[in-house]
Amino acid sequence: MAIDQLRALVAAPGLPAAELPRLITALGRCALSDTRHDAVIAVLDRLRTDPRLTEQTRAEIDVTVALLMARTPGDLANSAEAITAAMKRPPAADDDRRLRGIALLAMPYFGTQTIDECRRWQDVICQRIGRLPPGATRTTLLASILQSRHEIGAPGVDEMIRLLPSEVDPADHNHVQQLARAHCNLGDTYAWTGHYERAREFLRSGVAHAVRAAAPYVRDIGDATAVRLDWLAGDWAGLDRRADALGEANPHSLPIVSEMRLVQGWLALAHADWSRAERCFLATRMSDPDSAVAPVAIAATGGMISLRLDRGDIASASALADSGVALLRHKGVWSWAGDLVPQAVQAYLAAGRPDDARALADEFDAALTTLDAPYPAAALAAARAYLVPDRSTFDSAAGRHRALGLPYHAARLAEHAACQPPVDTDALHRLAQEYERMGAAMAAARCRHLARTAGAAIPSRRGRRGYGNRLSPREAEIAHLLARGHTNREIAETLFISRSTVEQHVANTLRKLGTSRRDLLNSAS
Structure with a gap:
């Protein structure tokens, strides 16, 4: 309600000029903590x-609009232009908002600016932070800069984190919000670099502060x-629904x-x-780095490479590798490389x-010498294993991922280890069960197929007397794939069985479910 009232007030033609700066500042603060960015951008534009506006107020509008645009799909280039415009205006006596704009330019996440x-720009912010007393302004700048400093391997990050207050005046909602932002940003950066427990700790406190600050x-x-x-942790139950809910609640947040x-x-x-995977990866804007969040685009490119390799499209996978690696090298932030290099x-x-x-592996290795990044280091071990494929290198890489709490990544590498001659069919059976517990039907079927082709006896998964009208395990897999729109041919390829068996x-x-193929697909959509 407050944001709607403020939008109406600042747009009112009869509002006294003296009231505009205060209300514009209040509107900016509300918009930066809310999810309705586009409507506020239009009003401020x-x-x-x-x-009636002073140059100082115009500069504040420029920076606020830029900060909002940085969150909005397709507006990253305009965001940088708005920051540049703000910096060209005469300096204001209080330039805290301008510094926050500079901090946006210091972030390597958006667009194609290099490290x-x-x-x-980070040097400008760090020099200012060192001269600031404790308070909302210092916390705001720390929130904007800490994650970037960690991901590029800058020195003194832990000392800067200790500048964050442990508690702030609960009545100062702006300061509480900035502390929440700092903690959530740190949670994000530690999630990319593989410090997962630390990431969850900062996220818990950050979300709690955000709730208190509304x-x-x-x-x-x-x-x-x-x-x-x-x-990453393999906790996939309900995850798709949670992702949908967050996306629907923030449709204008890139x-x-x-x-x-x-x-x-x-x-x-x-x-x-595969079709949904491709749609989702493309929806990250991975094909348009100028309007994408860089680590997300890089990771999505890695996902698309895996998709193409799974489908046997080697030429496309190689071309995607070229484009993803080119973006990674241009940005120069190798702590984001864990989901691309292998x-x-x-x-x-x-x-x-x-x-x-x-x-590429050698370049990644050299870059990691200056980074505190356990996940990229484990990813490098995986890349080395693909280069020197034997059971010990894959087992070692799998162990590093398992130690980080990454069961799916570890299972994929353990599968490669099991497939080194002589094929370890017992390990493949165990991995098939592990994949099934995570819901990775294709991987489970692949492991059984690999064990079968290696000459192992495969436990029967056909319906047996006693299932009656209940689905057998194989039929449950079929129902899952039908609901996702797979054709008979795709189901046969996924489960490594013949078309006639699929039919x-x-x-x-369908008989047991009492439904048609179309109705099953519609009920799942």
Whole structure:
């Protein structure tokens, strides 16, 4: 209600000029903690040319609009232009808002600015933070800069984190909100670099502060990172619905929507829903880095490479590896490489480009020497295992991922280990069961198929006397894939069974469910 009232007030033609700066500041603060960005941007845009405004107020509008645009799909380029416009205006006596705008330029997440460009702006902010007393302004700047400093491996990050207050005046909602933002941002950066327990601790406190400050956008940012963490941890129950809910609650938020589509793409890929996986990965704007959140776009490119490799499209996988690696090298933030480099190495090897695969792994290795990033380090071990494929290298890489609490990643690497000659069919059986517990039907079927082709006796999964009108395990898999729109051919490829066997299972499944194929698909959509 407050944000709607403020929008109406600042747009009123009869409002006294003396009231405009105070109300515009209040509207900006409300908008930055809310989820309705587009309506506020429109109001502030109309006010830019209002003759009643001072240059200081115009600069504040520029920065507020830029901060809102940075969250809005398709507006990243305009966001940078707004910041630049604000910096060209005469300096104000109180330039805290301008500094927050500079902090936006210091973030490597948005658009295609390089790490060197970001470092230049970060130096400006860090110098200012060192001279500021404790208070909302210092907490605001720390919230804007800490995650970037950690991800680029800058020195002194822990000392800067200790500048955050443990508690603030609960009546100062702005300060509480900025503390919430700092904690949620730290949770996000630790989630990318593999400090998962630390990430969850900061997210818990950040979301709690956001609730106290009545800042739904900051709360949802924290919840979105928690969704990504649960994907990594293999806690997939209800995850797709949670991702949908967060996306629907924040339709104009690029960071939230793109991250939720990334997680949904990963889930769809694990569930062998290739068409949905592709739609989700593309929805992250991975094909348009100028309007994407960089780590999300890089991770989505890695997911798409895996998709293409699973489908046998090696040429496309190799081309995607080239584009993803080019973006990674341009940005220069190698702490984001964990979800791309192993996939790119696989694509290069499949395409007969071993020199490119080795060069990428070596470059990744060199970059990690200055980073505190357990997940990228484990990803490097995976990349090295693909380059030197034997049971020990894959087992070692799987162990590193398992130690970080990444069961799906560990299982994929353990599968490669089991497939090294002589094939360990017992391990493949165990992995099939592990995949099934996570809901990764395609991977479970693949493990059984690999064990079968290696000559192992495969436990029967057909319906047996006693199932009656209940679905057998195989029929449950069929129902799951039918509900996701798979054709008989795709089901056969996914479960490594013949088309005629699929047709028989489909008929039995639909009969037991008492439904048609179309109705089953419609009920799931």
